[in-house]
Amino acid sequence: MNELLQFSLCLLAFNCFALAKFNHYRDVFKNRPTKKQSQRFIIAAWISILLSLVLSVAQNNGYGALLFCGYMALSLLILMIFYSFKASWVKIMSAVNITVLMLSGLFLSVF
Amino acid sequence: MKESFFRSMTWMHTWVGLLVCWLLYLIFFAGTISFFRDEVTLWNQPALHQIATPSNRIQIQREQIVAGYDYLKNTAPDSNRWGVYLPSEREPQLNYAYEKPRPEGKRFGGWQDHYINPVTGQDVDQPRETQGGNFFYRLHFDLHYLDTRTARWIVCLASLFMLVALISGVVIHKRIFKDMFSFRSNKGSRSWLDGHNVSSVLALPFHIMITYTGLITLIFMLFPYPAMTAYDNGVRGLFDDVQPTNVRTKSNPEKASLAPIEHVLDQVYTNWPDADLTQVTIRDPNKASATITVRANTGSLVQDQSPTMLFNGVDGSLIAKTNQEFSASETVFDSMTALHTGRLANPLLRWLYFLCGIAGCVMIASGCIMWAKRIRERMKKQQTASFGLKLVEGLNLATLMGLPLATCAFFIANRLLPITTAERADKEILAFFLAWLAVALFALFKRGKRQWIQLAWLNCAACFSVPLINAITTEGNLISYLINGQWALFSFDLICLVCAALFIVQVKKLRTATSKTAPVKRSSRSPKKQLEEQKA
Numbered sequence: 182m183n184e185l186l187q188f189s190l191c192l193l194a195f196n197c198f199a200l201a202k203f204n205h206y207r208d209v210f211k212n213r214p215t216k217k218q219s220q221r222f223i224i225a226a227w228i229s230i231l232l233s234l235v236l237s238v239a240q241n242n243g244y245g246a247l248l249f250c251g252y253m254a255l256s257l258l259i260l261m262i263f264y265s266f267k268a269s270w271v272k273i274m275s276a277v278n279i280t281v282l283m284l285s286g287l288f289l290s291v292f
Numbered sequence: 293m294k295e296s297f298f299r300s301m302t303w304m305h306t307w308v309g310l311l312v313c314w315l316l317y318l319i320f321f322a323g324t325i326s327f328f329r330d331e332v333t334l335w336n337q338p339a340l341h342q343i344a345t346p347s348n349r350i351q352i353q354r355e356q357i358v359a360g361y362d363y364l365k366n367t368a369p370d371s372n373r374w375g376v377y378l379p380s381e382r383e384p385q386l387n388y389a390y391e392k393p394r395p396e397g398k399r400f401g402g403w404q405d406h407y408i409n410p411v412t413g414q415d416v417d418q419p420r421e422t423q424g425g426n427f428f429y430r431l432h433f434d435l436h437y438l439d440t441r442t443a444r445w446i447v448c449l450a451s452l453f454m455l456v457a458l459i460s461g462v463v464i465h466k467r468i469f470k471d472m473f474s475f476r477s478n479k480g481s482r483s484w485l486d487g488h489n490v491s492s493v494l495a496l497p498f499h500i501m502i503t504y505t506g507l508i509t510l511i512f513m514l515f516p517y518p519a520m521t522a523y524d525n526g527v528r529g530l531f532d533d534v535q536p537t538n539v540r541t542k543s544n545p546e547k548a549s550l551a552p553i554e555h556v557l558d559q560v561y562t563n564w565p566d567a568d569l570t571q572v573t574i575r576d577p578n579k580a581s582a583t584i585t586v587r588a589n590t591g592s593l594v595q596d597q598s599p600t601m602l603f604n605g606v607d608g609s610l611i612a613k614t615n616q617e618f619s620a621s622e623t624v625f626d627s628m629t630a631l632h633t634g635r636l637a638n639p640l641l642r643w644l645y646f647l648c649g650i651a652g653c654v655m656i657a658s659g660c661i662m663w664a665k666r667i668r669e670r671m672k673k674q675q676t677a678s679f680g681l682k683l684v685e686g687l688n689l690a691t692l693m694g695l696p697l698a699t700c701a702f703f704i705a706n707r708l709l710p711i712t713t714a715e716r717a718d719k720e721i722l723a724f725f726l727a728w729l730a731v732a733l734f735a736l737f738k739r740g741k742r743q744w745i746q747l748a749w750l751n752c753a754a755c756f757s758v759p760l761i762n763a764i765t766t767e768g769n770l771i772s773y774l775i776n777g778q779w780a781l782f783s784f785d786l787i788c789l790v791c792a793a794l795f796i797v798q799v800k801k802l803r804t805a806t807s808k809t810a811p812v813k814r815s816s817r818s819p820k821k822q823l824e825e826q827k828a
Contacts, residue, residue: 198469199473247631250495250498253497254495255647258651
């Protein structure tokens with residue numbers, strides 16, 4: 182469950198980075214993002230990615246940083262597929278991502 | 293020199309990459325498979341498929357070592373070496389091995405293995421002779437037929453070129469963050485460039501890490517001079533100094549009885565109460581120079597050197613032990629080696645390593661295809677291809693399509709060669725190189741789109757036949773592996789099927805590209821008519 186949380190955070194971070202870009206935001210929401218929205222996405226992305234890195238290193242000691250690199254690669258691959266071939270599914274994917282993130286966080290905090 | 297920094301970097305990236313791309317593809321391909329070296333070896337030995345890792349694996353290690361010690365004492369009292377290899381999560385079998393008598397003039401006689409099911413305690417049939425995943429592991433840096441030292445120098449040079457190509461690639465990629473998630477399909481060479489960029493960027497930290505640490509693992513071969521200055525016997529002396537457990541006592545043929553293994557194990561468990569031991573090896577058993585080496589798992593530490601204790605085999609006293617704390621330089625070297633090999637990574641991290649390795653293969657493959665494609669696009673209609681272009685296209689076809697086919701040939705040979713075949717492991721390797729040679733010869737004569745399609749079909753059939761032949765020749769198959777939770781074997785068969793599916797996609801894509809361009813070439817309509825049609 183720890184790994185799921187770390188990966189969900191990483192995926193969320195890169196999704197936010199992508200949505201902060203004009204062309205990707207337009208592909209998903211069909212309108213242009215305001216400057217404020219882009220900034221918010223970037224802030225959320227940085228918080229999420231740093232959290233993912235910290236959790237990976239804290240949980241997996243030495244191999245945590247490597248695991249984080251792997252999460253980044255997998256996140257980029259998933260997002261590249263969605264944004265390049267199925268941009269209309271990004272909303273659903275984001276919702277699933279946030280749900281998994283919250284559930285795994287909840288599971289870890291309860292158990 | 294080109295007129296600007298950016299241009300010279302682009303030039304360097306292109307040529308440095310192109311010069312070694314086929315060798316790099318082989319290194320990456322073999323290295324990626326090597327992350328699952330133990331699993332591949334397990335798949336190659338069906339006799340071990342039914343063995344499961346015991347739930348109390350660590351608790352029963354002491355009994356297993358004592359039983360192995362007694363077995364070897366009775367079975368091979370005159371052997372030069374004994375080994376008790378304990379089950380691990382990736383290698384479930386228990387192995388009591390001893391060295392066979394050494395042939396004249398040879399330094400090693402080979403191991404005689406005796407496998408035991410650790411759960412039932414019963415003997416297991418002798419598995420078929422195979423190199424399994426070790427073949428790909430050695431191929432990764434020893435290139436098989438070449439002299440080891442020469443091969444490692446070549447691999448190091450290729451790695452250095454790769455590092456230069458990676459850094460120059462980052463410099464020339466102006467929109468590295470903007471294009472991070474972009475892949476424009478069906479756009480000719482633009483799509484190849486996107487594929488090259490995406491596969492490079494998505495695993496960029498991994499590519500840089502694996503290339504740099506690859507060089508570091510062989511640094512003492514590349515740069516032995518500090519060790520040669522400081523020690524009389526050079527690098528050997530350095531390693532003996534750093535790892536006291538590596539020191540070898542001179543063989544003494546005088547007979548002497550071995551110390552009780554319980555005495556040795558008491559000392560091991562006093563020092564490491566929760567140790568997860570991996571192996572116990574005894575050199576010169578029943579001789580005055582006998583030594584006992586006990587190795588443990590490093591756990592989740594980023595450390596390649598496993599904790600080791602060396603004992604005197606006659607009186608059981610501790611001779612040496614690996615240092616508890618490493619110096620800064622030792623830590624850097626050892627952790628870099630550990631990062632490169634990923635030997636102790638958990639399954640998730642191993643899969644991520646595998647994914648990044650595949651990204652590396654895609655990056656190299658797309659790079660070399662793109663070069664040939666761009667040159668072809670720039671050529672005029674009546675212009676004939678230069679020797680260089682033909683060579684690159686031939687090498688592309690031979691390497692990119694030949695290696696997967698050769699790998700399948702290796703696994704098919706493993707299942708189809710009779711078990712009693714002499715030097716069976718070598719024959720499997722021969723099958724690998726013969727298949728590759730056949731593709732290379734094929735590419736020598738023709739290397740057009742039709743040949744890519746034919747080889748893609750052949751690869752698809754080969755990938756599909758690996759799990760099929762496995763199901764016919766052994767008791768297991770994809771479904772039984774899934775039901776019994778044999779995940780290593782299940783994943784192996786599944787990956788073969790996924791590869792087969794990917795080759796079908798490749799055929800489809802190649803055909804689409806052919807059919808798109810074909811009517812234009814064959815068209816007899818006048819340009820004026822075409823223009824009118826386009827307008828309409």
